[in-house]
Amino acid sequence: MKTYTETLYDSYGQEFSVDKVYFENKTDHQHLIIFENAKFGRVMALDGIIQTTEADEFIYHEMLTHVPLFAHGNVKRVLIIGGGDGGMLREACKHASIEHITQVEIDDQVVEMCKEFLPKHSAGAYDDPRVNIVIDDGANFVCSCTEKFDVIISDSTDPIGPGDVLFTSDFYENCKNCLAEDGILVTQNGVAFMQLDEVTTTAKRLKPYFNDQSFYCAAVPTYIGGVMTFAWSTNNKTYRTLNDNVIKQRFNAADITCRYYNPAIHAASFALPQYIINALESDS
Amino acid sequence: MIRIEPTSQASQYQQLAKQHGTPMLLLDCDVLTQQFNSLSEALPGAELFYAIKALPHPAAIQTLDELGANFDIATSGEIELLCAQKARPRKTIHTHPIKRDKDIRDALRFGCTTFVVDNIYEIEKFVDYRHRVGLLIRVSFPNPNTPIDLSRKFGCREDEVCLLINKAQSMGIHVKGLSFHAGSQCPDSHNHVHAIRQCKHLIEEVQQQTGKLLSILDIGGGFPVQYDKPVMDIESFCAPIRAELYKLPEHIQVYAEPGRYLSAPAMTSISSVMGKAKRGDTTWYYLDDGVYGSYSGQLFDHAIYPLTLFSDITQTECAVLAGPTCDSIDVIAENIEIPPLNIGDILIGHQMGAYTSATSTEFNLFDKARIVAINVIEKTVSKIVPLNKNDQLL
Numbered sequence: 001m002k003t004y005t006e007t008l009y010d011s012y013g014q015e016f017s018v019d020k021v022y023f024e025n026k027t028d029h030q031h032l033i034i035f036e037n038a039k040f041g042r043v044m045a046l047d048g049i050i051q052t053t054e055a056d057e058f059i060y061h062e063m064l065t066h067v068p069l070f071a072h073g074n075v076k077r078v079l080i081i082g083g084g085d086g087g088m089l090r091e092a093c094k095h096a097s098i099e100h101i102t103q104v105e106i107d108d109q110v111v112e113m114c115k116e117f118l119p120k121h122s123a124g125a126y127d128d129p130r131v132n133i134v135i136d137d138g139a140n141f142v143c144s145c146t147e148k149f150d151v152i153i154s155d156s157t158d159p160i161g162p163g164d165v166l167f168t169s170d171f172y173e174n175c176k177n178c179l180a181e182d183g184i185l186v187t188q189n190g191v192a193f194m195q196l197d198e199v200t201t202t203a204k205r206l207k208p209y210f211n212d213q214s215f216y217c218a219a220v221p222t223y224i225g226g227v228m229t230f231a232w233s234t235n236n237k238t239y240r241t242l243n244d245n246v247i248k249q250r251f252n253a254a255d256i257t258c259r260y261y262n263p264a265i266h267a268a269s270f271a272l273p274q275y276i277i278n279a280l281e282s283d284s
Numbered sequence: 285m286i287r288i289e290p291t292s293q294a295s296q297y298q299q300l301a302k303q304h305g306t307p308m309l310l311l312d313c314d315v316l317t318q319q320f321n322s323l324s325e326a327l328p329g330a331e332l333f334y335a336i337k338a339l340p341h342p343a344a345i346q347t348l349d350e351l352g353a354n355f356d357i358a359t360s361g362e363i364e365l366l367c368a369q370k371a372r373p374r375k376t377i378h379t380h381p382i383k384r385d386k387d388i389r390d391a392l393r394f395g396c397t398t399f400v401v402d403n404i405y406e407i408e409k410f411v412d413y414r415h416r417v418g419l420l421i422r423v424s425f426p427n428p429n430t431p432i433d434l435s436r437k438f439g440c441r442e443d444e445v446c447l448l449i450n451k452a453q454s455m456g457i458h459v460k461g462l463s464f465h466a467g468s469q470c471p472d473s474h475n476h477v478h479a480i481r482q483c484k485h486l487i488e489e490v491q492q493q494t495g496k497l498l499s500i501l502d503i504g505g506g507f508p509v510q511y512d513k514p515v516m517d518i519e520s521f522c523a524p525i526r527a528e529l530y531k532l533p534e535h536i537q538v539y540a541e542p543g544r545y546l547s548a549p550a551m552t553s554i555s556s557v558m559g560k561a562k563r564g565d566t567t568w569y570y571l572d573d574g575v576y577g578s579y580s581g582q583l584f585d586h587a588i589y590p591l592t593l594f595s596d597i598t599q600t601e602c603a604v605l606a607g608p609t610c611d612s613i614d615v616i617a618e619n620i621e622i623p624p625l626n627i628g629d630i631l632i633g634h635q636m637g638a639y640t641s642a643t644s645t646e647f648n649l650f651d652k653a654r655i656v657a658i659n660v661i662e663k664t665v666s667k668i669v670p671l672n673k674n675d676q677l678l
Contacts, residue, residue: 005374007395010418011458026367031394048373048395160413161393195415 004035006224007048008158009194014050014224016043022117030162034117040222042118044085047161054120056221057087060188062261063218063269064230065091068151068184069098070250070266071239075150076100079178081138081166083155084110086122092153093125094256102149104134104141106162139165142174150180154187159198167198169205172233176209182236189215192276193226199276200283202231212237215276216269218260227273240270285512286591286620294594294630297554300656301630307555307573307653309641311339313347314659315550320351323507323542326522330529333377335505335543336362338638343657344547345369350661356541360390367394377502379463379541381406381422381438392416400463400502402440407452418460420502421448423486425479430467430506431586439464445486446493453496461500461537462486468544469586470506472516473524479503480528487533500537503529507545511635512588518545544638551637553578553589553653557629558608567603569625574607574614576647578633578640582616585639591616592632595623605631609648 002018020036034044041054052060065088069075075095080088080103092101105111111133114121125131134141138154152175157163165171166187175185185206190198192215199215206213210233217227232240247263300310323332333356334348340362345355349371357363358380366376373395380387381402388399392413401407402422410417424439440448445462452459462483466475480503487498503525508515515521529538555573562568573579581587591605600621607614644652 005372007373007397009416010397011460031367047393160389160416197412197415 004033004037004043004045006045006050008050008224012194012225014222016040023113025113032113034113042120043222044114044118046157049158050222051157052085052087052118052121053222054118057085057121058258059218059220059260060223060228061087061091062258063216064088064153064155064186064188066251066256066258066261067216067230067266067269068153068186068232069095070247070254070263071242072150072182072184073246073250077147077149077151077180078102079142079149079152080104081142081152081154081156082106082163083153085114085118086111086125088153088155089125089128089131090121090123093128093130095254097254099130100132101128101130102132102134102147104136104138106135106137108135137165139168139171139174142171142178145174145178147178148180148183149178150183152179152183152185154185156188158190167202167205169208172206173209176233179234182234184232184234184236184239185210186233187231189229189231191223191225191227192217192229192273192279194224196276196279199229200279203280204283206231206233209233211235212240214240214270215272217272217276218265218269229272229276232270285588286593286617286622288593288595288623291594291596297594297630297632301554301556304654304656306630307553307571307577309578309636309653309655310552310554311341311343311637311655311657312550312552312659313343313657313661315637316344316347316546317351317659317661319546319549320348320353322518323522323540323545326518327526327529327538327540330503330538330540333375333379333502333539333541334546335379335541336365337642338543339547339551339640339642340365341641341655341657342369343655343660344550345371347661348546354539356543357391357396360387363390363394363396377420377539379502383409385409388413398460401448402438404448404451407448407455407457410452410457411455414455414457418458419452420461420463420500421445421459422463422465423479423483425464425466425475425482427465427467427475429472430470430475432468434465434467434504442482442486446490449490449494449496453494459496459498461498461502461539463502463504463539465504465541466506468506469508469515470521471508473521476503476506476525477528480525480532484532487536497535499535500539501529501532502539502541505541505543505545507540507542509545509548509635509638510590512590547637548635549637551640551655553631553633553636553640555631555633555653557625557627557631560625560627565602567601567624568606569603570606570608571616571631572608572650573633573653574609574616576607576609576611576614577644577650578636578653579607579616580643580645581636581639583613584643587635587639589636590634592634593622593625594629595625597623599623608650611647
């Protein structure tokens with residue numbers, strides 16, 4: 001049987017049995033593969049790193065959308081940077097109150113490929129009339145964008161590779177300029193136990209631009225090594241400490257079905273393990 | 285060393301020359317396979333990393349990959365070659381002691397996480413990637429008695445090893461072993477044995493002084509092949525190495541980086557006489573390949589390749605075999621006694637797989653010799669049924 005070995009770390013890693021390869025492509029310094037695994041369904045990997053799997057993607061996508069959307073409470077306009085697989089779009093589209101979603105993807109082929117080989121991720125969301133797909137570099141888009149958004153979600157790859165510009169101070173500053181007053185920026189920020197630097201570096205870069213900067217987390221099985229952190233940045237300090245009942249009310253009113261997210265998880269996800277708190281404190 | 289054979293022996297080469305044109309290089313992957321198997325048997329337990337710089341050719345990569353070889357890479361260009369051949373990235377080490385940030389990132393993106401360093405400035409380059417990588421420290425030992433000394437340009441002193449490992453540890457960077465190069469085309473394995481012995485002490489010293497457990501020893505290359513002079517067979521060459529490796533702690537995994545040993549015997553050059561001139565008592569023959577081409581190893585690699593000519597004439601005369609370029613340095617052999625040759629006759633160069641086409645140039649805009657590969661081990665094709673015509677499959 002063929003296997004796929006992740007090469008994210010030298011001394012630790014995960015391996016998948018490959019039942020069938022659906023797609024493999026090496027484009028312009030990128031190696032992309034989509035294959036079938038008995039436990040995780042379709043698995044997509046880029047440059048030796050697992051990007052998403054059908055079985056556990058819901059945790060990641062629900063947490064990067066519903067947490068900021070319900071915390072804000074009145075989101076009309078959403079910007080998604082990256083997220084070519086369409087999972088983020090699918091979750092955002094569940095909110096009937098959202099009027100407009102712009103998704104900026106650097107490579108239109110990624111969108112087409114994911115529609116074809118990972119159809120459950122977008123589940124038809126690309127056909128939603130509220131969605132506007134822009135093919136552009138995310139960093140470039142926020143640099144020249146004059147529109148304002150209530151929530152910006154950065155669904156990037158790892159900092160090594162094409163996604164590196166989405167971890168820079170410039171990018172964060174430009175995102176702030178694209179946020180409406182009291183808007184929220186959330187970003188994928190890696191698995192803290194394995195790469196604690198990503199947390200401290202991101203915190204350092206975001207803090208100058210926002211009154212409230214922190215992280216929340218969730219464990220995603222194929223992002224191995226413990227909880228994944230999401231960076232949370234906004235000027236409205238009350239969002240993180242909303243009364244449980246407020247979130248419950250909003251969640252019930254939205255009438256959304258989730259598999260990971262619920263109001264209790266929402267509140268709990270802002271509780272950080274002590275090793276992350278220590279790292280943030282010792283670095284600031 | 286020039287062998288003269290009867291013209292009846294030339295037919296297979298003439299056929300190849302006719303079919304592919306000259307200058308050409310015939311890459312026989314069966315020989316690669318034999319060499320790989322011989323070295324594997326001579327160094328049981330060692331993981332072999334083919335130093336692809338010696339002959340960076342897709343057929344060689346493919347064959348060795350199928351045999352289960354690993355790869356020693358030094359540049360992003362070499363990574364691209366491996367990528368194109370779909371070699372498994374977990375089985376690569378990046379051995380260039382000096383790297384740009386982009387080189388590190390390219391290697392990580394390919395999936396290579398083992399890197400060789402030999403100084404503090406280089407270790408510092410890994411701070412940002414410290415959670416992803418494992419480093420080998422290259423140590424320099426003297427390379428006496430080798431035609432190619434690899435101890436001067438790279439490698440730290442033995443007494444720097446603990447210091448470097450301490451510094452790496454203080455930066456959170458994982459050092460997992462040591463590496464050395466005993467020279468290239470070594471006449472015997474004294475250098476290897478000495479270096480392994482010293483590395484054993486170093487591994488013990490590192491554990492005592494820093495508490496760091498090293499688990500890899502990379503003994504580099506240096507395994508010889510026969511050019512103009514006889515060399516030790518690989519079994520005799522490796523016997524003392526094996527004996528010394530046996531003394532290492534049991535947990536140490538041994539790596540080796542053969543380049544020349546695997547590739548040199550696998551390639552044969554075929555060139556032809558494109559002109560001749562009588563100059564004094566000497567006949568000059570101008571071949572369509574020379575030291576700016578496949579014979580570049582005679583300049584860069586200190587190699588003198590065994591040659592074969594075909595003639596049924598027994599009388600000989602003084603001759604020069606020259607390359608095609610306008611430069612007077614472009615001479616393959618001079619002051620030789622050979623039978624008279626005709627324009628169109630062919631010259632065979634043996635043991636021409638390592639550092640030949642790899643270092644050849646296109647000076648005068650002469651094309652490089654074409655490499656024709658035979659007996660390539662086919663990629664084990666996975667039995668995957670395409671979903672539709674647009675699928676790109678393994």
